[in-house]
Amino acid sequence: MKKLINGVDDVVTEALVGIAAAHPELRIDLANRIVYRGDAPKAGKVGLISGGGSGHEPLHGGFVGRGMLDAACAGAVFTSPTPDQMLEATKNVDAGAGVLHIVKNYTGDIMNFEMAAEMAAAESGATVETVVVDDDVAVQDSLYTAGRRGVGLTVLLEKITGAAAEAGRDLAATADVAKKVNAGGRSMGMALTSCVVPAAGKPTFDLPADEMEIGIGIHGEPGRRRVPLAPAREIAAMLVEPILADLDFTGGPVIAMLNGMGGSPLLELYLMYGEVKAILDKAGVTVARSLVGNYITSLDMAGCSVTLLKADADLLSLWDAPVSTPGLRWGV
Amino acid sequence: MGDGTVGIVEMVRWLELFQSEIAAHRAWLTDLDSAIGDADHGANMDRGMTAVGAKLAAGAPGTFGDLFKSVGMTLVTSVGGASGPLYGTFFMRLGMAQGAAAEVDAAGLGAALRAGLGGVVARGKAELGDKTMVDAMTPALEAYEAAVANGAGAGAAARAAASAAKAGRDATVPLVARKGRASYLGERSAGHMDPGSASTLLLFESLAEAIAEE
Numbered sequence: 001m002k003k004l005i006n007g008v009d010d011v012v013t014e015a016l017v018g019i020a021a022a023h024p025e026l027r028i029d030l031a032n033r034i035v036y037r038g039d040a041p042k043a044g045k046v047g048l049i050s051g052g053g054s055g056h057e058p059l060h061g062g063f064v065g066r067g068m069l070d071a072a073c074a075g076a077v078f079t080s081p082t083p084d085q086m087l088e089a090t091k092n093v094d095a096g097a098g099v100l101h102i103v104k105n106y107t108g109d110i111m112n113f114e115m116a117a118e119m120a121a122a123e124s125g126a127t128v129e130t131v132v133v134d135d136d137v138a139v140q141d142s143l144y145t146a147g148r149r150g151v152g153l154t155v156l157l158e159k160i161t162g163a164a165a166e167a168g169r170d171l172a173a174t175a176d177v178a179k180k181v182n183a184g185g186r187s188m189g190m191a192l193t194s195c196v197v198p199a200a201g202k203p204t205f206d207l208p209a210d211e212m213e214i215g216i217g218i219h220g221e222p223g224r225r226r227v228p229l230a231p232a233r234e235i236a237a238m239l240v241e242p243i244l245a246d247l248d249f250t251g252g253p254v255i256a257m258l259n260g261m262g263g264s265p266l267l268e269l270y271l272m273y274g275e276v277k278a279i280l281d282k283a284g285v286t287v288a289r290s291l292v293g294n295y296i297t298s299l300d301m302a303g304c305s306v307t308l309l310k311a312d313a314d315l316l317s318l319w320d321a322p323v324s325t326p327g328l329r330w331g332v
Numbered sequence: 333m334g335d336g337t338v339g340i341v342e343m344v345r346w347l348e349l350f351q352s353e354i355a356a357h358r359a360w361l362t363d364l365d366s367a368i369g370d371a372d373h374g375a376n377m378d379r380g381m382t383a384v385g386a387k388l389a390a391g392a393p394g395t396f397g398d399l400f401k402s403v404g405m406t407l408v409t410s411v412g413g414a415s416g417p418l419y420g421t422f423f424m425r426l427g428m429a430q431g432a433a434a435e436v437d438a439a440g441l442g443a444a445l446r447a448g449l450g451g452v453v454a455r456g457k458a459e460l461g462d463k464t465m466v467d468a469m470t471p472a473l474e475a476y477e478a479a480v481a482n483g484a485g486a487g488a489a490a491r492a493a494a495s496a497a498k499a500g501r502d503a504t505v506p507l508v509a510r511k512g513r514a515s516y517l518g519e520r521s522a523g524h525m526d527p528g529s530a531s532t533l534l535l536f537e538s539l540a541e542a543i544a545e546e
Contacts, residue, residue: 076372078370078371078372079372080413080414080416082408083408083417084409106513107414107456107512108412108413108415112412144510146511146512197370199362199375217513219513221369221517
């Protein structure tokens with residue numbers, strides 16, 4: 001499989017070199033693989049940190065900046081970053097108001113962030129709160145699994161929580177916003193093709209040309225079921241229906257995201273959003289804001305995911321607040 | 333040593349053998365992981381053990397506590413994923429259990445390994461039968477302790493542990509995963525070997541080889 005790389009071991013570091021070159025407003029710690037807001041730590045502001053395996057760009061490094069994250073720790077491709085990275089980032093964004101860790105619900109991420117929080121408590125005086133994102137309705141049997149995965153909702157949560165911290169809310173209030181977003185958001189994804197992890201050099205799983213995977217995660221981990229390829233309209237229904245069956249999204253405004261997995265063109269993503277919106281209209285769901293594009297990807301996987309979030313007036317105003325990051329930018 | 337005790341020299345040999353076993357099985361471990369996980373177990377463990385090897389080459393600490401704290405921290409900071417905290421915690425707890433010792437007898441090594449397993453369970457919260465490394469490590473420890481109770485030396489006990497780990501590893505194949513990324517597959521995880529149990533067997537095979545004479 002052809003890749004725009006020099007060597008498989010240098011992919012993440014060399015991508016960070018590129019981010020530093022393209023975004024002088026950010027500060028990049030190459031040794032620790034951390035992307036910082038140029039002006040962090042900001043006095044009096046709650047520090048927001050996230051991180052995760054690489055391969056989901058623009059998540060998380062592309063969401064560092066005013067109105068969103070203060071720092072993002074990059075792990076190897078599809079591999080959680082390590083506790084020493086989160087510890088270093090925690091110390092450097094702590095301006096005395098505490099630090100919020102935003103963690104996607106994966107076994108490795110949970111353990112590494114947990115160790116980082118233990119180390120931060122022991123080593124620096126930083127007060128750390130943790131919010132876990134677990135929005136993937138594809139995981140049905142969450143009692144007998146590692147629980148629902150953190151997927152598309154992470155993007156909306158980082159934006160909205162970032163706005164709350166930027167507005168000067170304290171650690172508890174900022175964490176409450178994050179928890180409210182997690183409670184009111186759900187996602188479901190699908191894949192047309194597998195991704196290719198650079199170090200593996202071949203597709204993570206075999207998916208025949210006439211089949212697709214419904215309920216896919218963002219690491220090439222297979223989903224819930226494999227079905228024959230279908231028209232976009234039917235795919236949209238397969239993604240939206242399980243979300244609406246899991247949580248009632250009628251009776252209030254909703255933020256909707258149609259996210260690309262990295263290998264599907266915007267032409268198809270907009271086509272899909274049209275289908276999703278038609279289903280939502282019919283189901284009586286009022287979309288107040290929408291976002292279409294590649295925001296939480298799975299390397300070069302073709303496919304998409306749908307995320308819906310119940311948004312009250314407060315969440316909508318936090319969503320509309322200015323944001324200035326490589327991946328999301330408005331109101332500035 | 334041949335006097336029934338196991339010292340730092342044997343422990344370093346264990347780690348070096350584990351490093352080369354991981355390197356030799358890197359692609360296989362990653363293949364196992366692509367079937368039910370995220371295709372990185374071999375690469376991650378290889379990166380971690382290479383870092384451990386480089387640290388050891390620069391000089392090994394003189395006590396169990398210092399040696400395994402260094403090994404554990406190196407793994408935690410270089411592996412990532414779930415394997416980093418799990419293997420890292422295993423070695424750190426193992427070292428803490430025999431902190432100031434420079435050599436231990438068969439029972440002492442067993443107590444240290446048992447503490448390591450306790451760390452893995454505390455960190456990962458997996459139970460026996462969840463299709464994880466615990467499924468290889470738990471029977472390995474039971475076999476080791478049973479052998480020592482019957483008068484075996486550390487070398488023979490480690491061989492018993494390795495063969496129990498192999499049975500435990502193979503027994504993960506039909507299981508449905510309940511922890512880690514493989515759990516998202518539900519029934520579809522059955523029929524595949526758990527990669528963590530596979531690397532755990534390499535850990536105990538390396539131990540058996542390193543202390544064969546003890």
